[in-house]
Amino acid sequence: MSHSLAFADKEYETLLEEQRNMASGPRLELLQKHGEAERKLLINIVWPVKQSFKGLILEKEIVTLTGAKAYIDVFDETVFFGLEAEGYTVHAGNITRAV
Known part of the structure; x- marks a missing residue:
């Protein structure tokens, strides 16, 4: 692992711990x-582009157009953009349909 990616890994662990707290x-x-x-x-992907994890929110809660709560793996509040590590199929098993 290159020095930059090793540093990114350390920064990821710090970000994750801060957000858990x-x-x-x-x-x-x-x-x-x-x-x-999510780590990868x-x-x-994110680190080589931004060289930072500042402004990122992990597991950001959103409300969908149907009113259901959902969580985006990574949300960059500096550019109002969300990223998912896995597709819909992986998350579909976790969807509840509350009336």
Whole structure:
């Protein structure tokens, strides 16, 4: 692993810990389950572009057009842009249809 990616890995761990400390409820549960896909997304895709994780929110809660709550793996509040490490199929099993 290059020096830059090793640094990015350390920064990711710091970001994840900070966000876990600020989170509660379903968001905290999702942050506790943050895995290799999310880590790779941040380190291999986001880091080379931004060289920073500033302005990122992990597992950002949103309300969909149908009114359901959903969580975006990574949300960059500096450009109002969200990224998902996995597609809809992976998340579909977690969807509840509350009336």
